[in-house]
Amino acid sequence: MPNDKNVRSSSLKDLLGEIEDEVDAEQKASMPKQDQTLAEIARRMLRLERDMTMPGSATSAAARVERLAKFIEEEQF
Amino acid sequence: MRLLSLEVADFRSFHGVQRVEFAASDEKRVTVFHGENGAGKTNLLNAVHWCMTGQFTPRFQEQRILVNKEAYRAGRRECHVELLFQDEKESGGLRYRVRRSATNEAQTGFEVYQIDRGNSRPIPNGQSLLRMLLPPGLISWFFFDAEAIGSLELSGSPEFKRDLRKTLGFDLVDTLLQDLEAVQAKRRREVANQTNDKELTALQNEMDNIDRVLNRPGF
Numbered sequence: 001m002p003n004d005k006n007v008r009s010s011s012l013k014d015l016l017g018e019i020e021d022e023v024d025a026e027q028k029a030s031m032p033k034q035d036q037t038l039a040e041i042a043r044r045m046l047r048l049e050r051d052m053t054m055p056g057s058a059t060s061a062a063a064r065v066e067r068l069a070k071f072i073e074e075e076q077f
Numbered sequence: 078m079r080l081l082s083l084e085v086a087d088f089r090s091f092h093g094v095q096r097v098e099f100a101a102s103d104e105k106r107v108t109v110f111h112g113e114n115g116a117g118k119t120n121l122l123n124a125v126h127w128c129m130t131g132q133f134t135p136r137f138q139e140q141r142i143l144v145n146k147e148a149y150r151a152g153r154r155e156c157h158v159e160l161l162f163q164d165e166k167e168s169g170g171l172r173y174r175v176r177r178s179a180t181n182e183a184q185t186g187f188e189v190y191q192i193d194r195g196n197s198r199p200i201p202n203g204q205s206l207l208r209m210l211l212p213p214g215l216i217s218w219f220f221f222d223a224e225a226i227g228s229l230e231l232s233g234s235p236e237f238k239r240d241l242r243k244t245l246g247f248d249l250v251d252t253l254l255q256d257l258e259a260v261q262a263k264r265r266r267e268v269a270n271q272t273n274d275k276e277l278t279a280l281q282n283e284m285d286n287i288d289r290v291l292n293r294p295g296f
Contacts, residue, residue: 046253
C-alpha cells in the first residue's frame with residue numbers, strides 16, 4: 001500500500017525525469033539541424049547495441065558488426 | 078546495491094548464529110557499528126567481504142582460522158555467512174541471497190539465490206553475477222578497513238577505471254565504439270576488394286594486423 005513518503009518520492013522522481021527530458025529537448029533544439037540528426041541516429045544506435053548485448057539475448061561480436069553495418073547503410077545522414 | 082541483512086554463524090569472533098538487519102530505507106540508510114577494539118567490527122566487515130568475494134581485506138589476520146574457537150572446541154567444524162541485498166531500483170530492484178560456508182581447511186559451499194515474491198531461485202554462475210553487480214576493481218572502495226585507509230589505491234589503476242566506467246554504464250558506449258571500429262575496418266576491406274587495388278588490400282591487411290596486436294590482452 002503506497003504511503004505518503006512513497007508517493008512523495010515517486011512524484012519527485014517523475015519531476016526529475018520531466019526536467020531531464022526538458023533539458024535534453026532544449027539542448028537538442030539549440031543544435032544545428034545536422035547535429036540533431038546525428039544525435040538521433042546515435043541514440044538509436046546505442047539502443048540497438050544495448051538490445052544486442054543484453055544479458056540473456058547477447059549476440060556475437062561478428063553478428064553485432066553485421067547488424068550495425070546494416071543499420072548505418074539504411075540510415076539517412 | 079543495498080545490504081538488507083547479514084547472518085553469521087560461528088564465523089571468527091561470532092559464536093552461534095547472529096543476525097543483523099541494516100537500515101535500508103530511503104530515509105534511513107546508514108547503519109553504524111560502534112565497539113571497543115577487538116569487539117568484532119573488522120570481522121563483521123570481512124564477513125560481508127568474504128561472503129561476496131571469497132577473499133578478505135588485506136590486513137585481515139589469521140585468514141585460515143574461520144570457525145569460532147569456542148564452537149570448534151564444542152565440535153562444530155563449519156561456519157557460514159549469509160548476506161541479503163537488493164539491487165538498485167533502477168536496475169530492477171531484485172533481491173539476492175548469498176551464502177558462503179567453510180571449514181578451517183576449505184570452502185564448503187557457495188550459493189547465490191534470487192528472491193522473487195518470497196521464493197528463492199538458485200543462480201547457476203553466482204560469482205559472475207556478483208562480479209557484475211560489484212566489479213572486483215571497485216570492491217576495495219566499498220569494503221575497506223578504515224584503519225588501513227592509507228593503503229587504499231587512490232591513483233586509479235586501469236582495473237579501477239575500467240570497472241568504474243562499467244558501473245557508471247559507459248561499458249555499453251565502449252562496446253559500441255569498438256564495434257563501430259570493426260564496422261569501419263569491414264567497410265575498408267570491402268572497398269579494397271571491390272576496387273581490386275592490391276596496394277589498398279595490402280595496407281588494409283597490415284592495419285588489421287596492427288589492430289590485432291594492439292587489442293591483444295595485456296598490450
